[in-house]
Amino acid sequence: MTTAPRPLGIGLVSVGWMGRLHSRAYQNLPLVYPELNVAPRFVVAADTAAAGRDYATNVLGYERTVADYREVLSDPEVDVISICAPNFLHAEVGIAAAQAGKPFWIEKPVGRGAHETAAIRDAVLAAGVATTIGFNYRQPPAIQLARQLITEGKLGTITNVRGRFFGGFNSDPNAPRAWRFVREHSGSGVLGDLMGHLVDLAHFLLGPIGSVTASTGTYIHERPGVPGGPDEGKLLPVENEDYANLLVRFDESALAAGALGVFDSSWIAVGPKAEYTIEVFGTQGSLRWDFERLNELELALRDETGRVGYTRFMADDSFPEYARFQPGSGTPMGYDDLKVIEARKFVEAILDGGTENSNIHDALASAQVLTAAEASAASGQWVATPVIEGSTANLRATKAR
Numbered sequence: 532m533t534t535a536p537r538p539l540g541i542g543l544v545s546v547g548w549m550g551r552l553h554s555r556a557y558q559n560l561p562l563v564y565p566e567l568n569v570a571p572r573f574v575v576a577a578d579t580a581a582a583g584r585d586y587a588t589n590v591l592g593y594e595r596t597v598a599d600y601r602e603v604l605s606d607p608e609v610d611v612i613s614i615c616a617p618n619f620l621h622a623e624v625g626i627a628a629a630q631a632g633k634p635f636w637i638e639k640p641v642g643r644g645a646h647e648t649a650a651i652r653d654a655v656l657a658a659g660v661a662t663t664i665g666f667n668y669r670q671p672p673a674i675q676l677a678r679q680l681i682t683e684g685k686l687g688t689i690t691n692v693r694g695r696f697f698g699g700f701n702s703d704p705n706a707p708r709a710w711r712f713v714r715e716h717s718g719s720g721v722l723g724d725l726m727g728h729l730v731d732l733a734h735f736l737l738g739p740i741g742s743v744t745a746s747t748g749t750y751i752h753e754r755p756g757v758p759g760g761p762d763e764g765k766l767l768p769v770e771n772e773d774y775a776n777l778l779v780r781f782d783e784s785a786l787a788a789g790a791l792g793v794f795d796s797s798w799i800a801v802g803p804k805a806e807y808t809i810e811v812f813g814t815q816g817s818l819r820w821d822f823e824r825l826n827e828l829e830l831a832l833r834d835e836t837g838r839v840g841y842t843r844f845m846a847d848d849s850f851p852e853y854a855r856f857q858p859g860s861g862t863p864m865g866y867d868d869l870k871v872i873e874a875r876k877f878v879e880a881i882l883d884g885g886t887e888n889s890n891i892h893d894a895l896a897s898a899q900v901l902t903a904a905e906a907s908a909a910s911g912q913w914v915a916t917p918v919i920e921g922s923t924a925n926l927r928a929t930k931a932r
């Protein structure tokens with residue numbers, strides 16, 4: 532006899548791109564992972580914009596909407612919170628959610644720098660609530676397979692890693708100066724927005740980064756005020772970086788102990804749309820992956836013939852999680868599917884103590900590297916980054932070897 536699905540009351544803070552995507556991920560959970568036996572109930576969504584609230588009711592099916600997020604946190608019918616607000620609200624909402632005893636799934640960057648992330652981490656530890664971070668580039672089946680291959684030692688000793696996260700979404704100089712370009716609202720620019728994903732991906736695959744040096748630059752110096760806003764018609768300064776590059780050295784405790792990395796990231800690249808690539812090199816082989824070719828993994832392994840070249844593997848049911856989404860080999864999965872996997876890990880962490888989720892320690896581990904990168908860009912020096920206890924990178928160092 533099957534038991535009735537367990538209701539899971541969802542509370543959403545902000546109904547923008549991410550708020551809509553988290554909601555679709557919860558909607559898909561019972562279809563993709565029926566064994567979880569949960570029935571998401573869309574209890575309440577908050578947004579200061581009426582259009583967001585209307586969408587939450589009319590399209591996403593939330594039972595009620597509010598303008599003040601605090602009403603989401605205090606609703607006893609809400610079991611879990613999705614925090615999809617702009618960056619400047621992450622610390623305020625995350626700390627309040629923890630104090631309300633609600634587990635939460637929060638978008639990156641978690642706060643406007645490591646000091647805010649650490650404050651959220653402290654509140655989470657005090658409350659003992661589960662968390663999950665929007666580090667969705669951990670989830671592609673090709674990346675999970677890459678991680679397995681690295682763990683099994685198929686690449687030999689890891690020597691170096693290259694990562695390039697290039698987006699073109701801010702390349703139009705006439706695009707309005709939205710909250711992302713204002714330090715008080717966003718914190719850093721492309722560092723927090725894209726580089727944070729790449730740093731997490733490196734932590735996920737290879738273990739903790741031990742030190743970093745960085746350079747940053749701003750190339751579109753002014754943008755027009757948001758249409759309809761108080762600054763419409765004015766040109767306003769861009770307050771954070773458009774481009775960043777990092778050299779990193781992995782910590783001695785890392786799976787990739789002593790390996791070096793070269794990372795760069797732009798959100799004003801003309802041409803690339805979402806070229807998010809990572810390449811890992813070892814003494815016996817190499818692998819590379821690009822988000823624009825989400826369903827492929829390229830692998831070069833030394834064999835007894837001595838001939839070496841990259842082979843392109845298309846996703847099939849030998850890739851972790853793939854068969855959950857597609858029965859036919861090579862049929863593409865998409866970005867939204869990554870959030871369904873992320874939602875599954877979040878719900879498992881809440882219901883039965885699952886540990887596959889990214890957590891608040893991972894958010895702090897990534898934020899520490901970014902804050903160290905900002906300090907390095909200012910001083911021109913290498914900056915050490917502490918290993919964060921409880922982070923996946925730390926576990927990667929101590930357990931997976």
Ligand SMILES: NC(=O)c1ccc[n+]([C@@H]2O[C@H](COP(=O)([O-])OP(=O)(O)OC[C@H]3O[C@@H](n4cnc5c(N)ncnc54)[C@H](O)[C@@H]3O)[C@@H](O)[C@H]2O)c1
Pocket residue numbers: 544545546547548549550577578579580583598600615616617618620638639640665666667724
């Ligand atoms: N994981 C990823 O790949 C990914 C992708 C995009 C964005 N993000 C992150 O998600 C977060 C949200 O980004 P987005 O692209 O969804 O933004 P968005 O601009 O699409 O939506 C933001 C929403 O927040 C609402 N809002 C503003 N002030 C509010 C308040 N006081 N209370 C409640 N709602 C408020 C706005 O009205 C809007 O609906 C950011 O932190 C961003 O960095 C992550």
